[in-house]
Amino acid sequence: MVKFSASQVAQIVGGELVGPDVEVDGATIDSRSVAPGNLFVPIIAERDGHNFVEGALAAGAAAYLCSKQPMGGSAILVPETGTALVALGAAARNLLASSVPVVGVTGSVGKTSVKDLIAAAAGAVVRTHANPASFNNELGLPLTLINAPSNTELAVVEMGARGAGHIADLCRIAKPTIGVVTRVVGAHTEMFGSLDAIAVAKGELIEALPADGTAVLNADDSRVAAMSSRTDAAVLSFGTTGDVRVSDIRLDQQLRPRFNLETPVGSAEVQLSVAGEHMAVNAAAAVAVCLASGLALDGILGGLEGASLSAGRMAVTVTAVGATVIDDAYNANPASVRAALAALQALEASPKVAVLGVMAELGPEAVALHQAVAADVLAAGVHLIAVNAPQYGSEAQHVNSIEEAVQALGPLTPGHGVLVKGSLVAGLQQLAQILTGQP
Numbered sequence: 472m473v474k475f476s477a478s479q480v481a482q483i484v485g486g487e488l489v490g491p492d493v494e495v496d497g498a499t500i501d502s503r504s505v506a507p508g509n510l511f512v513p514i515i516a517e518r519d520g521h522n523f524v525e526g527a528l529a530a531g532a533a534a535y536l537c538s539k540q541p542m543g544g545s546a547i548l549v550p551e552t553g554t555a556l557v558a559l560g561a562a563a564r565n566l567l568a569s570s571v572p573v574v575g576v577t578g579s580v581g582k583t584s585v586k587d588l589i590a591a592a593a594g595a596v597v598r599t600h601a602n603p604a605s606f607n608n609e610l611g612l613p614l615t616l617i618n619a620p621s622n623t624e625l626a627v628v629e630m631g632a633r634g635a636g637h638i639a640d641l642c643r644i645a646k647p648t649i650g651v652v653t654r655v656v657g658a659h660t661e662m663f664g665s666l667d668a669i670a671v672a673k674g675e676l677i678e679a680l681p682a683d684g685t686a687v688l689n690a691d692d693s694r695v696a697a698m699s700s701r702t703d704a705a706v707l708s709f710g711t712t713g714d715v716r717v718s719d720i721r722l723d724q725q726l727r728p729r730f731n732l733e734t735p736v737g738s739a740e741v742q743l744s745v746a747g748e749h750m751a752v753n754a755a756a757a758v759a760v761c762l763a764s765g766l767a768l769d770g771i772l773g774g775l776e777g778a779s780l781s782a783g784r785m786a787v788t789v790t791a792v793g794a795t796v797i798d799d800a801y802n803a804n805p806a807s808v809r810a811a812l813a814a815l816q817a818l819e820a821s822p823k824v825a826v827l828g829v830m831a832e833l834g835p836e837a838v839a840l841h842q843a844v845a846a847d848v849l850a851a852g853v854h855l856i857a858v859n860a861p862q863y864g865s866e867a868q869h870v871n872s873i874e875e876a877v878q879a880l881g882p883l884t885p886g887h888g889v890l891v892k893g894s895l896v897a898g899l900q901q902l903a904q905i906l907t908g909q910p
Contacts, residue, residue, distance in 0.1 A: 473496075473497070473563045473566060473616075473617050473618070473619065473621065474494055474495065474496050474621075475494070475495055475510075475559075476492055476493070476494055476495070477490075477491075477492050477493050477494075477495060477533070477534045477545045477547060478492045480495060480510065480534070480536075480547055480559060481547045483558055483559055483562045484536070484547065484549055484554075484555035484558045484559055485549070485555075485558070486536070486547040486548050486549040486555060487547070487548040488545065488546075488547055488548075489541045489545070489546045489547075489548060490534075490541070490543070490544055490545035490546055491545050492545070493533045493534055493545050494508065494533065495508060495509065495510040495533045495534050496508035496509065496533070497509050497510070497617060497618045498510040498511075498512055498556070498559070498614055498617045498618065499511060499512070499527075499614070500512045500513070500514050500520065500556070500610060500614065502520075502523035502524075502526045502527040502530065502532075505527045505530040505531055505532045506531065507530075507531035507533075508531065508532075508533045509527075509531070509532050509533065510532065510533065510534050510535065510536070510559075510617075511523075511524065511527035511528075511532040511534075511535040511536070512535070512536050512552050512553075512555070512556050513527075513535065513536065513537070513552055514552060514553055514556075514610065515538075515552070515553075520552070521537065521538075521539050521542075524537070524542045525542060525543075528542075528543070528544045532544075533545065534546070534547060535547070536549055536552045536555050536556070537549070537552070538550060538551055538552050553609065553610065556610060556613050556614070557609060557613050557644060559613060559617055560612065560613020560614065560615075560616045560617055560644050560645075561613070561616075561643070561644045563613070563616040563617045563619065564616045564644060564645055564646055567616075567619065567623060567626065571623060571624060571625060571626060572625050572626070572648050572649055572763075572764045573626045573628065573645055573646060573647045573648050573649070574589060574625070574626065574627045574628070574647060574648075574649045574650075574651065574760055574764070575628055575629075575630050575641070575642065575645055575647035575649070575650045575651065575676050575679075576589070576627065576628070576629050576630065576650075576651045576653070577629070577630040577631070577632065577638055577650075577651070577652055577653070577673050577676050578651070578652050578653025578654050578655070578673060578689075578695070579653070579654050579655050579656040579669060579673070579804065579806070580653060580654050580656055580804065580806050580807045580810075581653035581654060581749070581753050581756075582605075582607065582629050582630075582631065582653060583604070583605050583607075583629060583780070583781050583784060583801075584745075584750065584753045584780055584781075584784055584785075585651060585653055585753045585756045585757060586601055586602065586627050586629045587601070587778060587779070587780045587781055587784075588745075588750075588753055588754055588756070588757035588775060588778050589601070589627050589651075589756075589757040589760050589761070590627050590778075591757075591774045591775060591777065591778030591779070592757050592758065592761050592766075592771040592772075592774045592775040592778065593625050593627075593757075593760070593761050593764065593766060593771060593774070594774050595770060595771055595773050595774025595775075596761075596766050596767070596770040596771055596774070597624035597625050597764075597766065598620065598622050598623055598624045598625070599623070599624065599625045599626075599627065600615070600618075600619040600620060600623045600625070600626050600627070601615070601626070601627035601628070601629075602614075602615035602627070602628055602629050603615075603781075604781050604782070605629065605631070605781070605801075606629070607628075607629035607630055607631035608631055608637075608641075609637075609640065609641065611629075612628050612629075612630065612641050612644060612645060613644055615628050616628070616644070616645065625764055628641075628645050628647070630642075630645075630676060632672050632673065632675075634672070635668070635671065635672050635675075636672075636675070637672065637675075638672060638673065638675040638676050638679075639675040639678075639679065642675065642676060642679035643679075646679075647676065647679065647680065647684070648680065648681060648683075648684040648685075649680070649684055649685045649686075649687060649760055649763050649764065650676040650677050650679070650680050650684070650685075650686050650687065650704075651676075651687040651688075651756055651759075651760055652673050652674070652676065652677065652686075652687075652688055652689060652695045652698060653689060653695075653753070653756060654689055654692045654695060654806065655669050655670045655673060655692055655694040655695055656669075656804065656805070656806035666694065667694070669694075670694040670695070670697075670698070673695075673698075674698045674701050677698045677699075677701050677702045677704070678701050678702060680702050680704040681704065682703040682704060683704070684702075684704040684705070685704055685705045685706070685707055685763035686698065686699060686702050686704050686705070686706045686707070687707050687708075687709060687756060687759045687760055687763060688706060688707075688708050688709070689708070689709060689710050689713075689752070689756070690708035690709060690710040690711075690712045690713030690714075690716075691710035691711055691712060691713075691752070692710075696708065705763075707759045707762065707763050708759075709752070709755040709756045709758070709759040710752055710755060711752065713755075714734070714735055714759065715732070715733070715734045715735075715755045715756075715758050715759040715762070716732075716733050716755060717730045717731065717732055717733075717741075717751040717752060717754070717755050718730065718731045718733070719731045720748050720751045722748060722814075722817050724819065725746060725787050725789075726746035726747060726748075726785075726787055726797070726814050726817055726818065727742065727743050727744060727745065727746055728742075728743050728747070728748055728750055728751045729741065729742045729743075730751045730754075732754075732755065732758065734758060734759075734762060734768060735762070736762065736767075736768050737768050737769075739768065739772055741754065741772065741775065741776060742776055743775070743776060743778065744776060744777055744778060744779065745778060745779065745780050745785060746785045746786070746787040746797070746814060747785045747810060747811070747813075747814045748810075748813060748814065748817070749810040749813075750785070754775060757775060758771065758775065781801070782801070782900075783798060783799065783800045783801030783802075783900055783903070784799060784801055785797065785798075785799050785811070785814065786798040786799075786903075788907040790883060790906065790907060790908060791908065792882075792883055792884060792885055793884075793885030793886065793887075794820075794883035794884060794885065794886070794887035794888070794889065794906075795818055795820055795887065795888050795889070796883075796889045796891065796903065796906045796907050797811060797814060797815060797818075797888075797889065797890045797891065797892075798891050798900075798903035798907065799811045799890065799891065799892045800828075800891045800892055800893060800897075800899040800900045800902070800903050801895060801900070802894055802895055803827070803828065803829075803830045803831075803892050803893050803894045803897070804830050804833070804894075805830065805833075805840050805843065805844055807892075808827065808830065808844050808892055809844070809847060811890055811892050812825060812847060812848060812851060812853065812890065814890075815851075815853060815888055815890040816851050816853070818888040820886055820887060820888025821886050821887075821888070822854060822887060822888070823851075823852070823853045823854070823888040823889075823890075824853065824854045824855075824856060824880060824887070824888070824889050824890070825848050825853050825854070825855050825856070825889075825890045825892070826856045826858060826876055826880070826889060826890065826891050826892075826899065826902060827844075827848075827855065827856070827857055827858070827860065827863065827867075827890075827892055827893055828857075828858045828859065828860055828892070828893020828894060828896075828897025828898070828899045829841075829859070829860040829862065829893060829894055829896065829897050830844070830862075830893070830894055831894035831895075831896050831897075832894075837862060838862045841860065841862035841863050841864070842862070842863065842864045844863070845857075845863040845864050845866055845867055846866075849866055853890075854868070855867040855868065856868045856869075856870060856876055856879050856880070857869050857870070858870055858871075858872070858873070858875075858876050858893065858897060858899060858902070859871050859872065859897070860893070860897070873898070873899070873901050873902045873905070876902055877902070877905060877906075880906075883906065889906060891903040891906065
């Protein structure tokens with residue numbers, strides 16, 4: 472991790488050190504995850520992080536940022552802690568060696584999965600650091616850079632956006648040399664208004680690339696492919712067409728795809744350990760990034776094939792009674808629900824049930840989009856249970872809680888296939904844990 476003295480931190484963020492000048496090693500905004508030597512950054516949001524400073528110090532935090540009255544220890548006084556975190560993240564980025572590729576990943580869907588696949592593939596060859604889970608905003612991205620080991624040889628940062636200019640702001644911190652755009656689909660349209668507006672916002676990553684960088688673009692998505700006109704960087708495309716392409720995708724009984732991979736430097740047959748036909752194209756994106764980073768195809772394939780995904784993303788579990796549960800409950804929009812539905816359809820299972828929560832932030836078309844998804848589920852011969860989501864319409868079976876969803880499913884039996892999916896606010900991760908017997 473990046474190590475600073477507290478006085479260096481104060482100088483970087485324009486703050487004032489009160490207390491001993493200690494060394495800090497990495498940073499966190501969560502007092503529960505403090506490691507000895509960390510800088511604790513209290514964020515004021517739904518709760519005031521300053522209320523947890525004493526607990527962070529007790530857990531071993533060496534110092535903390537502070538925009539209120541210091542509470543002992545080594546405090547770095549700043550006007551606003553989030554702004555100071557951004558400044559420290561930018562400084563950490565500048566400490567990475569000039570030879571270290573920094574990969575930015577964005578898109579409406581697939582960001583975290585592509586990030587995970589890049590980290591696994593590249594990690595088989597070079598020391599790779601990537602953001603945990605979905606640390607992809609103005610807090611998570613600088614934390615990722617601050618917590619990068621000093622010997623990092625490739626860094627991967629996911630970039631999310633809730634409006635125009637957000638990704639451009641993240642790029643000013645991360646200074647990516649390689650940019651990946653997965654897809655542009657109807658997600659967060661409540662904030663953006665249209666697919667074209669989403670494309671403009673996601674393309675800010677491509678505009679930020681240096682001329683000697685590389686834009687990695689989905690050739691199957693016309694809005695993404697068109698972003699090639701927004702950069703002087705080299706362009707490497709991926710998909711079922713493009714420079715790095717997949718074909719002949721087959722799924723095994725655990726829904727893991729096997730496919731042919733063709734690249735400018737060779738071809739291979741690849742078997743992934745993650746589930747879902749759509750993961751083949753995500754894997755092509757990861758391969759394209761690795762090639763753009765100068766890594767040999769033969770070296771990365773083992774890491775790619777052994778990759779795992781962050782929690783709540785296409786996790787397939789066969790329960791003790793022989794039912795199959797697909798936990799894709801971390802997030803949802805119409806495109807990602809249909810991709811997960813395709814995986815459920817590919818299962819040799821009966822009966823098949825989709826337990827869906829709300830797809831959030833879809834704007835004025837939300838009801839119509841929910842009902843269109845419901846129609847697709849029912850047309851596939853899959854029973855639909857909607858959890859606290861009346862938008863799915865009268866054809867769905869409606870329940871109001873996780874407990875009612877468990878009751879509606881009844882005891883799972885051998886051969887049962889269940890998909891659990893919804894936006895994070897739906898809270899269906901708990902249902903997936905119950906069905907799979909997790910604590």
